[in-house]
Amino acid sequence: MEILTLFVVALVGLEHIGIGLFEMFGSAEKQAGAFDMPEEFVKTKNAKTALANQGIYNAMLGILILAVILLFTGSTLKLIMILLMSYVFVVAVFGALTATKKIILLQGLPAFISLLLVLFFYD
Numbered sequence: 001m002e003i004l005t006l007f008v009v010a011l012v013g014l015e016h017i018g019i020g021l022f023e024m025f026g027s028a029e030k031q032a033g034a035f036d037m038p039e040e041f042v043k044t045k046n047a048k049t050a051l052a053n054q055g056i057y058n059a060m061l062g063i064l065i066l067a068v069i070l071l072f073t074g075s076t077l078k079l080i081m082i083l084l085m086s087y088v089f090v091v092a093v094f095g096a097l098t099a100t101k102k103i104i105l106l107q108g109l110p111a112f113i114s115l116l117l118v119l120f121f122y123d
Helices: 002-025 028-034 045-071 074-098 102-121
Strands: none
Touching: 002 028, 002 045, 002 074, 002 102, 045 074, 074 102
């Protein structure tokens, strides 16, 4: 189960890299649909800048999650994975409350499942 747990946590990391790239380089039309925002707004310079900044945070979080899996082992890895998956879940809840409800399913649910796997199946 430990390998499955690491795999699922890695998927959360890859998901965040993908989200980050989408936020930084995605088309305004698709970003507007994903974030339930008017396309005219997403095309503005300020919105593009905000999405790019949000994107780099998500991409770097994804890279951090993958790096942690490669660099740490044992109880240290478990603790860091608990912290990171908790962080992702809390941020997803906030995003669902403030931006779009889809975030809780797309980001929060995978992080919550990963957190449960880490807590119960990673030694």
